[in-house]
Amino acid sequence: MxxxxxxxxxxxxxxxxxxxxxxxxxxxxxxxxxxxxxxxxxxxxxxxxxxxxxxxxxxxxxxxxxxxxxxxxxxxxxxxxxxxxxxxxxxxxxxxxxxxxxxxxxxxxxxxxxxxxVRKDPIDKKEIVLAALSCNSNKDRGMREKYVNNINHQDPDLMFFAGDQSYDHTEHTAAWLKFGLQFRETFRHRPCITIPDDHDIGQGNLWGENGKISLTKGGSDGGYTYHPEYVKMVERCQTAHLPDPFDATPIQQGIGVYYTNLSLGNVDFAILEDRKFKSGPEGKIPQQGPRPDHIINPEYNPGSIDLPGLKLLGDRQLQFLDQWRQKNTGSLKAVLSQTGFCGGAHVHGKATNRLHADLDSNGWPQTGRRKALELIKKANAVHIAGDQHLATVIQHGIDDYRDGPWAFIVPAIVNDYYSRWWWPEDEKAGTDPNTNTTLPWTGDYLDGFDNKISLMSYANPDNTSQGAGYGLIRFNTQQKTVTFECWPRDVEVDQPTAKQFEGWPYTVSLN
The missing domain is CATH 2.60.40.380 (Purple acid phosphatase-like, N-terminal)
Structure with missing residues (x-):
C-alpha cells in the first residue's frame, strides 16, 4: 500500500x-x-x-x-x-x-x-486507583523501568496517558511503538486510556478549530498542519481501543472524534478532546507578545481576548458533558483530558522566560472555560490532565474563589527540556494558603486571564527528578473522597524512604 x-x-x-x-x-x-x-x-x-x-x-x-x-x-x-x-x-x-x-x-x-x-470489573473494591502520566519526551529515549516497576508495585486499576506519548512529530508509528515498549508492562494486565495531544499529531501546539487546515507555522491560526490521513492514523492507533464515541460524526477533513466515557468499578470517567474544537488565536484577538499565543503584557485587558464566537470544548462536547453529568449519579466522577483549565505556570522553558498568559492553556477563552467548569462542577467531578510539565493541585473559581471543581495536573514523564515554574512575580503567598505544606506560594490567585484559582500544591523543577514523575489518584467510593498522589521519577516506591513531591498527597471531598 x-x-x-x-x-x-x-x-x-x-x-x-x-x-x-x-x-x-x-x-x-x-x-x-x-x-x-x-x-x-x-x-x-x-x-x-x-x-x-x-x-x-x-x-x-x-x-x-x-x-x-x-x-x-x-x-x-x-x-x-x-x-x-x-x-x-x-x-x-x-x-x-x-x-x-x-x-x-x-x-x-x-x-x-x-x-x-483482561481484568474483571473491580465493582467490589472500595478504592479505585488511576495512574496518570503525560509528556514522554524523546530527549530521553531510554526505557522506563523505574516508572513501570513503581506503577506495577502500586497496582492501579486503570492507566491513563494524557497525551504527548510521541514527540517525533512526523514519525508517529515508530515513536508509538517505542512508547509501547517502554510502558506496555503497565497495561499488559490492566485497562488503559491513551489520548493524543499536539505533539502526537505533529504540532507544537494545536487549536483544532473543528478540523480546518492550518496555514500558519505553529498552527496558531487554528486547524491541523499535516495531512488528515496522518492525523486519523495517529488517533486510530491511540484511541480505537476506547469505548465508542458519544457522537462519532467526523469533523472537517474527515478527521474522527473519540470523546466518550468509561465506567470502571464505581467511578465514571469522561474522556475529552481539549484541542479538537478550540479556536486558534491568530487573527481573532489582539496580539500581546512576540507570538499570537503568548501574552507578555501584564497591563492588557483580559476581556479584550474573550470574544463572542470563540470556542474551547465546542458545543458537541458541552452537550456530552451535560448528558454525562446526569447519568451514573451514584458513582464518583472524573474528567480526563489533555491540559488544565487555567494558566497554571508563570515561567516557561527557562527561568528568564516569564509569560503573563499562555493561550495554549484552557484558561482561554474564558467564557469557554466557564461553560466547561460549570458542567464539571454540576457533575461533582474532579479533573485530571497533563501537558503543562508542571504538577499542580488547583481548585478552580467560577464566580468566586473555590466554588469550582478540583483539578490535578500530573507531571511530565521527562522534564529536562521544557520545564515550567509556578513563581508569582511578587513571590508572595495568596490569600488563605495551604498551611499543610512548606511550599511558599499557595492560596488564592488570579491567572493571566483573570481566572480565579486556588493553588494548593505545585512541583517546580528544582529537585533531583527535575519535576518529572507521575500521578496516582485514589477514588474512595465509600467516603466519596479523591486523594491525589504525585511521585517523583527517581524514587522507588517500595522503599520505606520513598517520598512524594512536597505538597502531596492531597485529599478532596466530593460529599
Missing part, C-alpha cells in the same frame, strides 16, 4: 524495509515479535482491544487473531484486519463477561504472539 501522504511516517510506510537505521526504534524485528503490544478498555460490558504491530513485509498476512483462555484451552474469539497505515487493528467484543479475569492472546501468522490479561 502506498501512503496517501509524503514526508510523513516514512520509517513505517511504503518500502519501509529499505530505510536506514533510525534513532527511535529498530523496526526490523524477528517475525515472531511483530506484535508489539495489546491495549484495551472494558466499559458497559464491551471489550475494545487494540493490537499494535511492527511494520509487515508485503508477503506477510494482514490479519490478527484474538484468543482467550477458557478451561486451559485457547479459543479464537475474533479475527480482524491490520491497517497498513499505522499497523494497528482493533477488536470489539460485546456482552463481555466482566465478573472474572481472562487471559488473552494475540496471534499473527505461525509464530507471533502477545499475551495479556
Amino acid at each position: 502506498k501512503a496517501p501522504f509524503a514526508g510523513l511516517d516514512t520509517l513505517a510506510t511504503n518500502d519501509w524495509w529499505n530505510r536506514a537505521n533510525n534513532p527511535i526504534i529498530n523496526l526490523k524485528v524477528s517475525r515472531d515479535s511483530v506484535i508489539a503490544f495489546g491495549i484495551y478498555t472494558v466499559s458497559n460490558n464491551t471489550l475494545k482491544l487494540g493490537a499494535q504491530f511492527f511494520p509487515l513485509y508485503p508477503d506477510e498476512p494482514r490479519d490478527v487473531r484474538l484468543e482467550i483462555k477458557r478451561n486451559d484451552t485457547w479459543e479464537i474469539l475474533q479475527t480482524t484486519k491490520i491497517n497498513e497505515l499505522g499497523w494497528s487493528a482493533v477488536f470489539k467484543i460485546t456482552d463481555w463477561d466482566t465478573t472474572k479475569d481472562y487471559r488473552y492472546r494475540l496471534r499473527h501468522g505461525k509464530s507471533a504472539s502477545y499475551e495479556g490479561t
